[in-house]
Amino acid sequence: MDNQxxxxxxxxxxxxxxxxPQSIPQMSRDLNIxxxxxxxxxxxxxxxxxxxxxxxxxxxxxxxCD
Numbered sequence: 001m002d003n004q005x006x007x008x009x010x011x012x013x014x015x016x017x018x019x020x021p022q023s024i025p026q027m028s029r030d031l032n033i034x035x036x037x038x039x040x041x042x043x044x045x046x047x048x049x050x051x052x053x054x055x056x057x058x059x060x061x062x063x064x065c066d
Contacts, residue, residue, distance in 0.1 A: 007041040
C-alpha cells in the first residue's frame with residue numbers, strides 16, 4: 001500500500017471514530033512516514049478529488065468524496 005492510501009485510510013477511520021482530523025505530526029508518528037510525505041499524500045488526495053479540505057479559524061474539516 002502506498003503512502004497516499006495509508007494516509008487516506010488513516011484519516012477516514014480516525015474521522016469516523018473521533019469526528020475531526022488528526023494532525024500531520026501525529027499521523028506521521030502513527031504511520032511511521034515522514035511529515036513531508038504525509039503532506040504530499042494529502043495534497044495528492046486533494047488534487048485527485050478524493051478529499052476536500054475546508055479550513056476555517058480553529059477548525060478543519062475533511063470531506064471524503066468517494
